[in-house]
Amino acid sequence: MSYLDNVRVFVRVVELGTLSAAGRDQRVTPAVASNRIKELERHMGVRLFNRTTRKLTPTEHGRVFYDGAVKILEAVNEAENAIADLSRNPKGALKITAPLGIGRRLIASGIPEFHDKYPDIEVRLRLSDHNVDILSEGVDVAFKLGILEDSNLRMRGIMNCERVVCGAPAYFEKRGIPQTPDALIADKHDCLLLRYPGSKEYFWTLQTMEGVRKLEVTGPYDSDDGDVLTQWALDGRGIINKPLFEVKAHINSGALVPILVDTPPLSVQLAAIYPHKRFQDPKVRLMIDYMAERCQRLINGMLA
Template sequence: MPHTEDLAIFARVVELGSLSAAGRDLRLSPAVVSNRIARLEGDLKARLLNRTTRRVNPTEEGAAFYQHCLSILNELEQVENLLSQRTDEPRGPIKVSLPVAFGRQYVAPHIGAFLARYPQMQVRLQLTDRFSDLIQERIDLAIRIGALEDSSAIVRNLATDRRVIVAAPDYLDARGIPKAPEDLLEHNCLLLRFPGSKQYRWTLTGPDGPQTLRVAGNMDSDNSEVLLDWCLAGHGLALKSIWEIVDHLNAGRLKVVLRDHPPVADAIHALYPHGAHVPARVRAFIDFLVEILGPKPIWERALKVTI
């Protein structure tokens, strides 16, 4: 009978397309990963993977087996979650996916305090600006900002995400201050681009309702912190959440434009996979996030300028 750990390793190899990448993700050496795959193929008496110098792909049998692996691993997780309800103390590992800047600024600094409160837990943060697949990547909890497309997940609202359009004073001195939404079409707009991102369309509010503009610029990145650096350097306008730039607003390093036409606000959500039982560790982490953010988000309390 195949070992459960071997199933998890095989699934991660298929998802990442690499033995070494799966090893890094699971904190195992490539040799151990290779040996476990060989043992699994021996147990099943079937070849599961085709190996090339660049990538590992599942065979026809491997692709079919991978789907069964996901079902088995998910069922095992549900059993573990059910059993964990019998103890009041949250325990075990939790994998949390967050946007890079938000996770670094508002979550990572508090993980030590969280683990001091729940010493039987282990926290793994996945910082990425892309939308991770909760099931495929076996993520326990994801923090997402903006529109949600994963209808299969359970959602809890954490905070309002108020946004503004900003630029460095040097940029505004050189290019002028936009007075109306249409003026954005004549400016260099710094854009966040990754699969699922819609930042090239900026939706602003106004007396006649929302207005969406397709903006453009000569610089874009899949990392929000790079965009912020470019904006601070005077390279263009950026649409930014207040939580990311509150210190720069207070210090005058960034100026808000189009105050009468602010971008439509988003929300910050916690998402977790739909299931019959919510693990105690997931509930504990969500409650901790609500606690550290506060009823009025900490970045709103820190804001000292009128926007």
């Protein structure tokens, strides 16, 4: 086994807390991850973890080794990046994430073309509407609709995305069309919400003549998948607040009808977010440059 691979597994076990999680991150089985930790312990002659049935926690020796191991891996990564810059042939794994909606529409279909251009870059894509912890999960680039909140991260804005509140004609025939933001609450409209642990969309934020309004809207059911919300809206089950490019085709066809056009939702920025230490990595720069151009082109086409 490679000593460096053993060190990588060790670092991820410390950061993720279990062999199974570290194994998935490093694409090895828990048994292989366990063997790599045991080999490190035999090599150094000390115990690196206190073991319980649920979690591994580093011993004092393990904490000291972790601090040095992180520096070793960062130095190796910087050296590989420097060589990649010189050879103009970037190599290695690149872990990226995106929400389901933009991931399916904008990101996933571009990965094969990106790999054709850079065949030595191995892309690992994870799509989820859940809030991904970029640092703890070892993500290189996250494409998000939102704002940067963590000072340990960097952000490159790609484009500003207009949002729209809309619903199906069948829903409005049954419940009426709310003419003001307050009517959403007063008339107890069925608002379809994206909810998950850490979700920011417990409120809808609309622009009014009096300024920005935060509305605590409610509905009979919600989902952690934005595309499910769109389908429910198409089925006449309620009202959604979505990026315009995601529902523009349905609006053009008449399947969804925009409402509250004089008090629209705040727009949201599509951005690439990445850890500070990744900004010198040529793989990261190439991926962001490629996806920024692609997303702008595709979104503008959807809105045409």
